[in-house]
Amino acid sequence: MQPNEQTVIAMRDASRANTVTQGTKPQGPLGVLTFRDDNVEKQNQSQRDNANAASTNQGSYAAGGAAAQPKYTPWVAGEYLEYSLKFGVIPAGSGRMQVLGRDTVRGRPAWRFRFDFSGGVAFLGARVNDSFDSWMSADTHHSLRFEQRLSELGRDRQRFYEIFPERARYKLNDQEERESVADPLDDAAFFFFIRTIPLEIGKSYDFNRYFDVRANPVTIRVLRRERVDVPAGSYDAIVIQPMIKTNGIFSEGGHAELWLSDDDRRILLQMKSKLPFGSLNLYLRKATLPPLPPGEAERRPHR
Numbered sequence: 001m002q003p004n005e006q007t008v009i010a011m012r013d014a015s016r017a018n019t020v021t022q023g024t025k026p027q028g029p030l031g032v033l034t035f036r037d038d039n040v041e042k043q044n045q046s047q048r049d050n051a052n053a054a055s056t057n058q059g060s061y062a063a064g065g066a067a068a069q070p071k072y073t074p075w076v077a078g079e080y081l082e083y084s085l086k087f088g089v090i091p092a093g094s095g096r097m098q099v100l101g102r103d104t105v106r107g108r109p110a111w112r113f114r115f116d117f118s119g120g121v122a123f124l125g126a127r128v129n130d131s132f133d134s135w136m137s138a139d140t141h142h143s144l145r146f147e148q149r150l151s152e153l154g155r156d157r158q159r160f161y162e163i164f165p166e167r168a169r170y171k172l173n174d175q176e177e178r179e180s181v182a183d184p185l186d187d188a189a190f191f192f193f194i195r196t197i198p199l200e201i202g203k204s205y206d207f208n209r210y211f212d213v214r215a216n217p218v219t220i221r222v223l224r225r226e227r228v229d230v231p232a233g234s235y236d237a238i239v240i241q242p243m244i245k246t247n248g249i250f251s252e253g254g255h256a257e258l259w260l261s262d263d264d265r266r267i268l269l270q271m272k273s274k275l276p277f278g279s280l281n282l283y284l285r286k287a288t289l290p291p292l293p294p295g296e297a298e299r300r301p302h303r
Contacts, residue, residue, distance in 0.1 A: 072196050072299050073138075074265050074292065075111075077101035081267060082286035084231060085119055088279055093119010093128070095282065097191070097268065103135060105144040110135040113188045134188035140165070141193060143211055146186035161186065163211050170211050184211035194220065195266035198301050199238055201225060219243040228259050230270050231285035236262040237269055264297040265289060 079099040085092045095117040103112045113134045120127035128151065135145040146161040163170045163184050170180040185193050190210070197205070199222045208216040221241040228237045237259040256273035260266045267289070271282040 072301055073111075073296065074195050074300065075099045075192065076290050076292060078288065078290045080286070080288040081284060083268075084283045084285045085117070086281045086283070091119075092280075093117060094285075097188075100133075102138065105135045105137075108144060109138040110144055111138055111192075113192060115188045115191070132188050134186050136185075136189045136192065137165070140183070141189075141196065143184045143186040143189045146188070146211070148187075161211070179213055180211045181209060181213060181216070183209055185209045186211055190218070191268065194240075195260070196301070199240065199260075199266075201238075223257065225262060226259075228270055230283045232269075232287050235259075235269055238262045238266075264292065264300055 077099055078101075081097040083095040083097075085095060095115065098114045100112040100114055103110050113136065114131065115134075116131040118129045130151065131149045133145075133147040134143060136142065137144055142165040143163045144165070145163060148157075148159040150157045150159075159172060161170055161172055163180060163186065164177075165180075165182060165184055168180050168182045168184075169177045170184070171177045185207075193209075199220070201222050201224060203222050205220045205222075206217045207220070210216050210218055219242070221243065223239045223241055225236065225238055228235055238261075240258050240260065241256065242258065256271065258268060259270040261269055267284070267287065268282075269284045271280075273280045
């Protein structure tokens with residue numbers, strides 16, 4: 001792979017979570033996913049037979065079924081987060097994560113999120129312009145719809161996913177329906193879901209919730225608390241390490257850390273990752289946070 005192609009993949013992965021197209025292997029949160037070995041599908045089938053998210057021996061969290069879904073919602077329409085992206089020390093673009101507001105999907109009230117990224121490294125001739133829209137049910141926090149619009153190295157692609165939690169199925173574009181999970185989350189929705197759950201220092205959490213079963217489980221390790229300075233200001237933060245059984249940025253053999261604000265919102269403040277050919281870092285530079293509804297902060301499960 002040429003350096004400019006590596007750079008595009010790295011920058012693309014800063015805005016992408018699991019993406020699976022028919023006949024391809026999954027691509028996971030912030031990393032290109034490939035299966036570890038030929039037994040991975042058997043392992044995933046065993047995990048699916050266990051139905052819902054399982055906890056590691058360090059910690060646990062019930063993530064399966066509508067009754068267990070967190071109702072706490074630490075965001076409102078109009079939330080806007082803007083990021084600077086650097087490839088090592090080189091400015092490489094910008095990204096935005098937004099709560100566009102409420103919508104309706106197949107008669108169900110839903111939140112609509114958008115995560116878009118644009119940029120590149122000029123001297124390598126690498127440019128990307130990607131956008132991801134997610135619709136999450138307002139009552140159960142399940143993904144209902146997910147859209148990707150990708151423009152990379154002069155190639156444009158669109159992927160439209162309809163996700164059906166009630167049937168544990170999903171559909172990509174005009175292809176046949178495929179197996180999913182009962183409490184699915186897509187790329188963008190996973191970022192928002194993490195904001196709603198307890199994150200206890202020193203514990204780990206496994207979730208079999210990604211809507212394409214081949215990319216499960218997603219593991220979240222909660223590492224530490226610390227103060228972090230980003231262009232948007234200085235924040236108390238909780239540092240987590242997402243891990244997926246893949247070769248990407250979030251692989252078990254790699255090292256990527258996310259800083260979430262240690263408050264009612266749990267917004268993404270910073271990401272740092274180490275790659276074989278450099279580092280990819282994301283820094284919050286602007287935040288618009290309309291007030292939460294009265295009493296919402298008091299309902300948070302992480303105190």
